[in-house]
Amino acid sequence: MRVAGQEYLTIRLEGTSVYMIDQNLLPFSFSVKECKTWEDTCLAIRNMTVRGAGAIGAAAGFAMAQALIASDDPDEAKERIRSTRPTARDLFHAVEVVFEAGRVSVQSAVEAAQALARANIEAAKNIGKYGEPLIADGSRILTHCNAGWLGFVDYGSALSPVYFAHRGGKSVFVYADETRPRSQGARLTAWELANEGIEHCIVPDNAGAYLMLKSMVDLVIVGADRIAANGDVANKIGTFEKAIVAKHFGIPFFVAAPLSTFDLSTAHGNDIVIEERSSDEVNYQSGPDQEGRIHTIRVSNPGSDAFNPAFDVTPAEFISGIITEKGIIKPDIGMIASLFR
Numbered sequence: 001m002r003v004a005g006q007e008y009l010t011i012r013l014e015g016t017s018v019y020m021i022d023q024n025l026l027p028f029s030f031s032v033k034e035c036k037t038w039e040d041t042c043l044a045i046r047n048m049t050v051r052g053a054g055a056i057g058a059a060a061g062f063a064m065a066q067a068l069i070a071s072d073d074p075d076e077a078k079e080r081i082r083s084t085r086p087t088a089r090d091l092f093h094a095v096e097v098v099f100e101a102g103r104v105s106v107q108s109a110v111e112a113a114q115a116l117a118r119a120n121i122e123a124a125k126n127i128g129k130y131g132e133p134l135i136a137d138g139s140r141i142l143t144h145c146n147a148g149w150l151g152f153v154d155y156g157s158a159l160s161p162v163y164f165a166h167r168g169g170k171s172v173f174v175y176a177d178e179t180r181p182r183s184q185g186a187r188l189t190a191w192e193l194a195n196e197g198i199e200h201c202i203v204p205d206n207a208g209a210y211l212m213l214k215s216m217v218d219l220v221i222v223g224a225d226r227i228a229a230n231g232d233v234a235n236k237i238g239t240f241e242k243a244i245v246a247k248h249f250g251i252p253f254f255v256a257a258p259l260s261t262f263d264l265s266t267a268h269g270n271d272i273v274i275e276e277r278s279s280d281e282v283n284y285q286s287g288p289d290q291e292g293r294i295h296t297i298r299v300s301n302p303g304s305d306a307f308n309p310a311f312d313v314t315p316a317e318f319i320s321g322i323i324t325e326k327g328i329i330k331p332d333i334g335m336i337a338s339l340f341r
């Protein structure tokens with residue numbers, strides 16, 4: 001990805017340190033954070049310095065490799081990395097692959113972690129190629145959360161087809177849901193789209209039905225954190241609402257995700273563990289003042305509690321198709337099983 005004319009990777013392992021773009025500081029300042037130990041990398045996953053299904057998968061694989069390089073107890077490290085965030089499948093997949101490679105040697109573990117991160121990039125690129133034809137010239141696309149190159153190295157999942165369409169000369173317009181409470185759409189997707197020179201605007205989370213009623217949306221594309229064997233998709237809270245409304249208006253609703261996000265051991269979306277995060281994320285917001293000083297302010301009734309589920313599950317029947325690195329499939333159990341044969 002290019003940021004202000006320079007090439008960056010969302011996350012990388014170099015020597016014994018993991019370097020990641022600090023997503024908590026964006027879009028107000030850009031900096032790359034160094035995590036020197038696997039515990040630092042765990043904390044960065046937990047506090048969302050790095051976030052997004054693919055990016056935390058890469059981070060988790062790197063953390064496992066760091067633990068093995070440091071000769072720390074691999075079983076303990078594995079459990080602690082697995083406990084950082086519960087919903088995104090890529091995190092668990094990456095820890096497992098690197099842990100198993102570590103049985104051979106530390107070098108194998110490092111190579112496995114690097115290979116996973118590279119595979120992410122290839123998968124994201126192919127998702128873009130397969131998804132691009134869905135986007136007609138002049139399309140207006142609604143997306144939710146951030147499933148761009150910050151969330152999925154190095155093209156994104158949901159945004160990869162959009163980037164391919166734009167780079168190929170098509171005119172596209174993106175509505176970025178703000179994605180309360182952490183505002184990944186308003187802060188990160190909007191920043192990415194601006195960097196790519198793609199026309200866009202931020203819309204309130206609850207504007208989807210209005211936009212669709214007014215025929216302002218041609219297509220919805222979102223990412224995924226975990227896809228059950230039956231095609232149900234866990235993604236950022238609020239995704240299911242968009243899918244219901246899109247179905248009501250007959251607007252195509254696509255999910256973009258690599259095979260590493262599918263979890264064949266989870267039969268049904270109801271079995272997916274949904275992360276609950278702190279009520280502070282709902283009750284407080286942070287941002288810079290005119291001088292660039294960051295402040296955190298309360299935005300809700302003092303004393304009221306808040307419930308903060310981070311994901312919801314969209315049943316397969318609401319999904320027009322899943323764009324993967326192997327092509328677009330219908331979200332049904334047979335099609336999904338055939339992808340893994």
Ligand code: MRU
Nearest residue numbers: 051052053145147151223224236
């Ligand atoms: O809680 P986050 O920001 O890590 O959310 C996960 C996501 O990035 C989205 O749900 C996204 O659509 C998944 S694909 C990058």
